[in-house]
Amino acid sequence: MGTPGTARARARAEITAAVKEAARAQLAQVGAPALSVRAVARELGMASSAVYRYFASRDELLTALIVDAYDAVGAAAEDGARAGGDDPGGRWLAACRAVRIWAVDHPHEFSLLYGSPVPGYRAPADTIGPAARVPLVLAAAVADAARLGLLHPPTGALGLGSGPRLVTPEVLEAVGIPAGDDRLVERALGMWVALIGTISFELFGHFENVVSDRAGYFELAMAGAAGAVGLEIPVP
Amino acid sequence: MGTPGTARARARAEITAAVKEAARAQLAQVGAPALSVRAVARELGMASSAVYRYFASRDELLTALIVDAYDAVGAAAEDGARAGGDDPGGRWLAACRAVRIWAVDHPHEFSLLYGSPVPGYRAPADTIGPAARVPLVLAAAVADAARLGLLHPPTGALGLGSGPRLVTPEVLEAVGIPAGDDRLVERALGMWVALIGTISFELFGHFENVVSDRAGYFELAMAGAAGAVGLEIPVP
DNA sequence: TGTACATCAGTGAACGCGCGTTCACTGATGTAC
DNA sequence: TGTACATCAGTGAACGCGCGTTCACTGATGTAC
Numbered sequence: 001m002g003t004p005g006t007a008r009a010r011a012r013a014e015i016t017a018a019v020k021e022a023a024r025a026q027l028a029q030v031g032a033p034a035l036s037v038r039a040v041a042r043e044l045g046m047a048s049s050a051v052y053r054y055f056a057s058r059d060e061l062l063t064a065l066i067v068d069a070y071d072a073v074g075a076a077a078e079d080g081a082r083a084g085g086d087d088p089g090g091r092w093l094a095a096c097r098a099v100r101i102w103a104v105d106h107p108h109e110f111s112l113l114y115g116s117p118v119p120g121y122r123a124p125a126d127t128i129g130p131a132a133r134v135p136l137v138l139a140a141a142v143a144d145a146a147r148l149g150l151l152h153p154p155t156g157a158l159g160l161g162s163g164p165r166l167v168t169p170e171v172l173e174a175v176g177i178p179a180g181d182d183r184l185v186e187r188a189l190g191m192w193v194a195l196i197g198t199i200s201f202e203l204f205g206h207f208e209n210v211v212s213d214r215a216g217y218f219e220l221a222m223a224g225a226a227g228a229v230g231l232e233i234p235v236p
Numbered sequence: 237m238g239t240p241g242t243a244r245a246r247a248r249a250e251i252t253a254a255v256k257e258a259a260r261a262q263l264a265q266v267g268a269p270a271l272s273v274r275a276v277a278r279e280l281g282m283a284s285s286a287v288y289r290y291f292a293s294r295d296e297l298l299t300a301l302i303v304d305a306y307d308a309v310g311a312a313a314e315d316g317a318r319a320g321g322d323d324p325g326g327r328w329l330a331a332c333r334a335v336r337i338w339a340v341d342h343p344h345e346f347s348l349l350y351g352s353p354v355p356g357y358r359a360p361a362d363t364i365g366p367a368a369r370v371p372l373v374l375a376a377a378v379a380d381a382a383r384l385g386l387l388h389p390p391t392g393a394l395g396l397g398s399g400p401r402l403v404t405p406e407v408l409e410a411v412g413i414p415a416g417d418d419r420l421v422e423r424a425l426g427m428w429v430a431l432i433g434t435i436s437f438e439l440f441g442h443f444e445n446v447v448s449d450r451a452g453y454f455e456l457a458m459a460g461a462a463g464a465v466g467l468e469i470p471v472p
Numbered sequence: 473t474g475t476a477c478a479t480c481a482g483t484g485a486a487c488g489c490g491c492g493t494t495c496a497c498t499g500a501t502g503t504a505c
Numbered sequence: 506t507g508t509a510c511a512t513c514a515g516t517g518a519a520c521g522c523g524c525g526t527t528c529a530c531t532g533a534t535g536t537a538c
Binding site for chain 2: 116
C-alpha cells in the first residue's frame with residue numbers, strides 16, 4: 001500500500017487502525033469469543049453500523065486481529081533472532097525468548113493465535129503466511145546450524161531414521177533444513193511445539209501451584225528442546 | 237455417594253447425568269464459550285428454568301463438565317499405563333497414547349481443559365485434583381524408572397543441575413520423583429508439556445499443511461520427550 | 473395402612489439485556505469538465 | 506477557479522434473535538405420626 005493521498009484515504013487508514021485498536025482492547029477484557037462489534041463501536045463513540053464501513057463482518061474484524069497478531073509475534077521473533085548474534089543456537093534462543101516476552105505482554109492475542117479455535121470461525125488463507133513467520137525463524141536457525149555442521153548427532157532411543165516422511169513436501173521445501181535420514185525436520189518441529197506449548201501452559205494457568213519460577217523453567221524447557229535436535233545454545 | 241435410595245434420588249441422578257450429556261453434545265457443536273443453559277434445556281425438552289434445579293448457574297454446569305473431562309482423560313491415562321506392562325517406559329508411552337486417543341475422540345472436551353480459558357470463568361478448587369491425574373500418571377512412570385535405576389543420565393548442553401528449584405514444594409512431594417541435583421522433576425514436567433502441546437497443535441489446526449502423518453509424528457515427539465529425561469521406551 | 477404436611481421437580485411467563493446486520497437517509501469529501 | 510455529479514462516512518432506527526436468571530405456581534413424591 002502506497003502513501004494514502006487524499007484526506008479521505010488518510011482518515012480511512014487512521015480509523016481502521018483505531019477500530020482494530022479498540023477491538024484489541026475488547027479482546028483483552030472479554031476474550032475473543034465475546035468480542036462484539038457493538039462494544040467496539042461504543043468504545044469509539046460511533047454508531048455500531050459505522051464499523052461496517054471498515055470491516056464487512058465480525059469475522060473479518062477477527063481475521064484482521066489474527067493477522068496483526070501473527071505479524072507482531074513473527075516480527076518479535078525475527079527481531080530477537082537478529083539481535084541474537086552470529087551463533088545459530090544463540091539466534092534460536094533469542095527468538096524463543098522474544099516470543100515468550102511478546103506472549104506474556106499480549107496474553108489475549110497469544111490465546112487468539114494458539115488457544116482453542118473460536119467456534120464458528122474459519123481462518124481464511126490470508127493467515128497462513130503470517131502464521132508461518134515464527135516457525136520459519138526457528139527453522140532458519142536450525143538450517144544454519146546444520147549447514148555449518150554445528151548440530152550434534154541425535155542421542156537417545158530413537159531408531160527413527162527410517163520410514164516415510166511425517167511432514168508435508170511444502171514444509172520440507174520451505175524450511176531449508178537438509179532432509180537427511182535422521183528426521184531432522186521432524187525433530188525441529190518439536191522445538192516449535194515446545195516453545196508454544198510451554199508458553200501456553202504458563203498463560204493458560206497449568207503452571208499454577210506447579211512451577212514457581214516460570215522464566216527459569218522456560219529456559220530449562222528450551223534447553224531441552226534444543227538438545228533434542230542437537231543444537232548447542234549459549235549457557236546463561 | 238452411596239446408592240440412591242428413593243425414586244426421587246434416582247431420578248435426580250439420572251437427570252443430572254442427562255443434563256451433562258446434553259451439555260457435552262452442545263459443547264461439541266458450538267464450543268464452550270457459546271454453551272447455553274437454554275439450549276441444553278431445549279435439547280432435553282424441558283423448561284430452561286428446570287435446569288436450575290440441578291445446577292445453580294451456567295458456571296456450575298461448566299465446572300461439572302470440566303471435572304468430568306479431567307476425570308475421563310485421567311482414567312484413560314491410568315488405564316493405558318496399567319495396560320502398558322511392567323516396564324516404566326512402556327507404561328509411560330501407553331499412557332501418552334491413551335491420552336491422545338481420548339483427545340482425538342473428544343476434541344471439544346480436550347479444548348475445554350487445555351485450550352484458552354473461557355473468559356469470565358474462574359476454575360474452582362474442585363478441579364485441581366482431577367486435573368492432576370494425567371501428570372501424576374506420567375510422573376509415576378518416571379519415578380518408577382528412577383527407583384529401578386533405569387534412567388539414562390541427562391545428555392546435551394544443560395549445565396542446569398544447580399540453582400534454586402523451579403517447581404513448588406507441593407509438586408516435589410506429590411510426584412515421588414527423587415529430587416536430585418539433575419533437575420529430574422523439572423525435566424519430567426517437560427514430558428507433560430510435550431504431550432499436551434503436541435496434541436493441542438494437532439487438534440487446534442497448527443499441523444494443517446505441515447504434518448502429514450499425525451500419529452507418526454506423535455510417536456516421534458513422545459520419543460523425543462522421553463529422551464529428554466533419559467527414559468527408555470519400547471521401539472514399535 | 474392411612475392421613476397431614478413438607479419437600480421437591482418442573483412450568484411458563486417475565487425482566488432486562490446484548491448481539492450482528494440491514495437500510496434509508498444526511499452531509500461531507502472527491503472528481504471531471 | 507467554479508460548478509455538477511458521484512462517492513463515501515456516519516447516523517439512528519429497526520429486525521429478529523438468544524441469553525441467564527428469577528418467581529409464583531402446580532402437582533407429584535417422600536416422611537412422620
